[in-house]
Amino acid sequence: MIPVQQDHVVTTIENIPAETVPASPTLLQRIKKVFNRQLLLSLALGQVLSFLLCGIGLTSKYLADDFHANTPVFQSFLNYILLFLVYTTTLAVRQGEENLLAILKRRWWKYMILGLIDIEANFLLIKAYQYTTLTSIQLLDCFVLPVVLLLSWFFLLVRYKAAHYVGVGVCLLGVGCMIGADVLVGRQQGMGDHKLLGDLLVLAGATLYGISNVCEEFIVKNLSRVEFLGMIGLFGSFFSGIQLAIMEHKELLKVRWDWQIGLLYVGFSACMFGLYSFMPVVIKRTSAAAVNLSLLTADLYSLFCGLFLFHYKFSALYLVSFFIIVLGLVLYSSSSTYVAQDPRVYKQFRNTAAPVTETPIAGPLEPSVTYTSLGQETEEEPRVRVA
Template sequence: MVNFGKIWTRKTLIGLGLGQFLSLLITSTSFSSSELARRGIDAPTSQSFANYVLLAIVYGSILINRKKWLKAKWYYYFLLSFVDVEANFLVVKAYQYTSITSIMMLDSWIIPCVMFLTWVFLKTKYQIRKFAGVVICVAATILVVFSDVHDSGRAGGSNPIKGDFFAIAGSTLYAVSNVSEEYLVKSGSRVELMTMLGFFGALISACQISILERQELRSIQWSSGAVLPLVGFSAAMFLFYSLVPLLLKVCIRVA
């Protein structure tokens, strides 16, 4: 007989609730990105810049107040931040070419990528039923791309196939970022992780904006219809980044 008392523990319920709230935040960022793309705003790196600045300021203040040395090497955080910035760039860029439905379905590609990376680098062991779930995710990804290839005229977007591959590439980088965060959370501090991710993420984003998006930002005519989705995107991203390490710690303890 299944002992539900051991399954539905307080930590499990907290993890489940956090996971659902994070899904809601992801939906909010997707809707905001889609709305900005609909208004002709094509500045994917600029969208994420405010989130990194908020992380650096909020968590950096806490870290400075604690007066502790970094537990992990700074260049680990730099590499993580670079991957994370480019993941955000690719996924947000995908909204310029394909529909929000395709992108949110293709986000499932992150699941097999995370499982593969944790199996190789973190030595995580998985059961057969989890591999069955991976097969379903991969099959769904293939079907979405196949559907957009053969129905590009109604798929929504100027170039659905290009957008799909941007979304897949971004999801792959998100997997690398999430697995790296799990490793750093295990060996370090959540506040340290958020501070360094915000600091290097803001620095890398600023450099990328000056190279790729300076002209685009000058040509944008800002209005309340454009500012509100951008503010909503930044707020949802900040909450998402703040809660993901917490979810990882809860899940690690449950496991």
């Protein structure tokens, strides 16, 4: 037999293409990945809401302190009337299923409950200033954050990562620094005569705010922004008008009307209307939790304005708390949340005429949609598509 010589191919490291060896991202690339355009835009939009909330606080302070106009229900009533004139009338002229009568026919009682929740949330928090201190209100008002997180977890099926909890914790640390600065400079406005009652009012108002914000997020992401604002304007103006006639008609008669107090009411209404109109835009882009984290800086903007308008004392801790809150916002927004289930499966809020029935699982696999904190969509593991 003649032996057959076999050729052996020797593979060296030079034969491997350089593209197959992944290069680790540099520090600059990682920073650019976190501080992208979407993140910066979301942070900026959140601060616009904080500026509007600051304007609401400043005009309310001028009305209460300088003109002795304690009319929180009337102030909210003006905002609801504006919402009614702009958004409810828009729904009235629409055609089809987006018409006002069609919406009322399908889900009027749900919007009625939501309107009552929104009215009483505003009333309870403003009322709390008569009984407790500003420091307690700033601290207990943060209770809205766990309420929003829990309701989003159970009802919107949003799932959070460790970065989100760390971001919330850092924001709360910034609030703690702000409260500590208030104590150091002696800035603790508020009567504090019935502190326990005031604290309970703040907790109740924060809980109602959390419920309202989560409902708002669901509606603007699954229905429409105009529908939410139009129905809030309709039921808000109706029920706040009744509350105004019962509780505040005597206080309203005591107001000494002139051009200054009229201008303050106009400024308050403009800021409140802008906040209500713009908040659904930001919530649809981010989430209710991210918006409430952004609003934590509103007290600091009010303070910085108060340095010039009301001669507040300054502390370097205020600047430290501002940067800590912004850092917490960045940490929260840098990571994406995801939905545990397709939101279309539990969209019973539409309350259509046909009953919701279980459908058999069939069809090819499709990637599930993940909603990030910036409103972006990414792909996760495949799931079975519901036919």
